[in-house]
Amino acid sequence: MNTLPLVTAIELYLTLGIAVFLLSLHGLMTLHDPIRRLIAVNLMGAGTFLVMVSLARRSEVPDPVLHALVVTGLVVAISATAFALRLIIAATKADRRGGKPEP
């Protein structure tokens, strides 16, 4: 009966984290649109967070150290995203002005 090891929810989420990371890594490498690439980077971050939080859930009471690291990571991720989006907008505007950067 017990030939196949039972898959637990933690393992599923761990695998999901890896899958999301790999999928968006592929997206980051192949997509052209800067917004989509930014989304891909964000999804890679989400995959990493998923792995960390799944690992935190291994014990009965979740690991507060990993949770705290992910909370920090979320805020850093949104500041980086906001800055990257503004850079994309500035670059697009510069392109529209004829390829010359702003004075």
Place this chain on the structure above:
Amino acid sequence: MSPELLPDLTLILLLLIMAWGALYAPQRSDAMTLFIAFGVVVALIWARLDAPDLALAEAAIGAGLTGVLLMHAARALPDELHRRNRTATYWGALAFAVVATLMFLAHLLTDDSLLNAGLLDGETDMTPRLRSLADATMGDSGVEHPVTAVLLNFRAWDTLLELLVLLFALSGLRQLFPRESAPDDHATSRWPESLALMAAWARVLAPLLVVTGGYLLWRGSSAPGGAFQAGSLLAAAAVMLRLTGLLPPLRWSSVWLRLAVVAGALFFLTVAAITGIWGEGWLTYPAAYSGLLIISIEIFATLSIAITLSLLVIGEWEDLRS
């Protein structure tokens, strides 16, 4: 496969669909919407994985602020910047992700090395060393909630540097707005003023968000919640009011605004310096005052996070240039 895995499998399937759509949806606006939905599903997964702190933060940041940020940016960008993806890309991505994930899963299930031992067998003590340290010193931290204790006491360095990252992002953003003149396409970055329904909603939601933010901040010392969750909720309220035109521009020329932006990092650094010079060491709080110090740092950090995040999300020329 046991029936209690059903909600997990549903969430996993949903998340994969959202991730796929956010990357490969034909229209960019669809991709953005699916990315926001992705944030909501991730928040549900955090709740499922017993991480309420993260669920709160993700719902406010990942699903709320990131969405506004993307929509705001999309208005300033041409519609179809990207070349249409060829079908071959999808299949390549699919094959790559499926093969690599299956290899990982196979490894996870067959190899009974470090990971598997703790995952499949509840008896093995897999508690990491940092975790045991955190548990052992929880009584001296000044707060009861372990995540808050780690964030603001044991790993206070991380949080201090995180506040500095926010400051750096904001100063980077300010460099993108030239000082001399308002941009010529200034008018196009305005939001439509005919959002009557949204304005009415904003009037109801904003006070609720402020109250909830304050509650989360206060509750953070004993239960899930804290400065980041409260700060992002307040930022969401400010963004909403600003977009509906109910809030005047947050003028960078105002000294109070600048003070609010640096207050968190400044207060944190002051505490660090005082404990470093006269106390027991850099960011080692005296045991009698640690609870009070953590709450004060959190209050200032909430203020800074709220203002900085709202400037990062909706800051325009008139907000950021004096």
